[in-house]
Amino acid sequence: MIIAIDGPAASGKGTLGKRLADHLGFAHLDTGLLYRAVAAVLLARGIPLSDREAAARAAESLDVSHLDAPDLRGAAMGEAASVISAYQPVRDALLAFQRQFGRQEPGAVLDGRDIGTVVCPDADVKLFITARPEERARRRHLELLRRGEDVAYETILADIRRRDERDMTRPTAPLKAAADAITLDTTNLDADAAFRAALAIIDGKLRKS
Numbered sequence: 293m294i295i296a297i298d299g300p301a302a303s304g305k306g307t308l309g310k311r312l313a314d315h316l317g318f319a320h321l322d323t324g325l326l327y328r329a330v331a332a333v334l335l336a337r338g339i340p341l342s343d344r345e346a347a348a349r350a351a352e353s354l355d356v357s358h359l360d361a362p363d364l365r366g367a368a369m370g371e372a373a374s375v376i377s378a379y380q381p382v383r384d385a386l387l388a389f390q391r392q393f394g395r396q397e398p399g400a401v402l403d404g405r406d407i408g409t410v411v412c413p414d415a416d417v418k419l420f421i422t423a424r425p426e427e428r429a430r431r432r433h434l435e436l437l438r439r440g441e442d443v444a445y446e447t448i449l450a451d452i453r454r455r456d457e458r459d460m461t462r463p464t465a466p467l468k469a470a471a472d473a474i475t476l477d478t479t480n481l482d483a484d485a486a487f488r489a490a491l492a493i494i495d496g497k498l499r500k501s
């Protein structure tokens with residue numbers, strides 16, 4: 293069984309995905325980390341993010357055993373990931389790994405931008421998690437402060453808006469809800485309430501099928 297979660301930056305996809313996976317005994321993949329890891333390779337080697345060929349090579353030879361590295365979660369890496377994720381060969385190189393991950397038993401939760409539309413178009417349940425940009429920026433601001441990154445709220449809000457715009461308007465696998473996705477707006481829901489709402493959607497969807 294596959295649960296696909298998509299949505300804009302800092303909407304709570306990863307938090308929800310991990311919680312659902314733990315609850316259901318499923319594997320969980322935060323696919324944004326793959327793009328962040330590719331960007332990290334380029335930045336570590338001093339290669340400009342505009343070098344599409346180098347980005348594609350980095351994606352093709354990506355070592356996925358270090359996706360838990362804390363430096364991947366920083367604000368700069370999110371921005372860099374958003375640049376290289378627009379390159380089709382980068383996306384192509386990461387596709388097979390994601391699809392293979394989704395085949396695990398008893399199930400898998402994948403979160404990202406194109407899970408319901410491209411990576412797992414046949415997913416059993418598709419959720420599109422969203423929240424107002426100001427609320428997402430507030431959450432990310434808190435998170436970064438806790439991590440010791442003292443970035444101004446306004447800067448984070450501007451970054452989120454820019455990243456969403458780039459992700460939504462790129463020609464390849466743009467961020468959008470799949471036609472059969474159920475949208476959950478978590479602007480006024482804390483993480484517990486979002487989890488309960490998502491579980492109710494999943495239960496309802498599975499009972500119908």
Ligand SMILES: Nc1ncnc2c1ncn2[C@@H]1O[C@H](COP(=O)(O)OP(=O)(O)OP(=O)(O)O)[C@@H](O)[C@H]1O
Pocket residue numbers: 299300301302303304305306307308324370431432434435478481482483484486
């Ligand atoms: N419903 C919620 N209410 C309040 N805070 C939340 C909620 N969901 C997640 N958070 C917090 O918001 C921040 C962003 O959440 P998370 O990293 O899960 O978002 P994301 O969509 O996976 O982000 P990204 O797109 O950058 O990968 C985290 O600090 C998380 O703890």
Ligand SMILES: Nc1ccn([C@@H]2O[C@H](COP(=O)(O)O)[C@@H](O)[C@H]2O)c(=O)n1
Pocket residue numbers: 301302323324325327328370373374375377378403404405406407455459
């Ligand atoms: N399926 C995905 C996941 C992520 N991206 C791109 O990576 C950037 C970072 O992702 P986070 O989820 O960690 O914020 C994101 O802004 C996207 O550009 C993607 O294209 N597809």
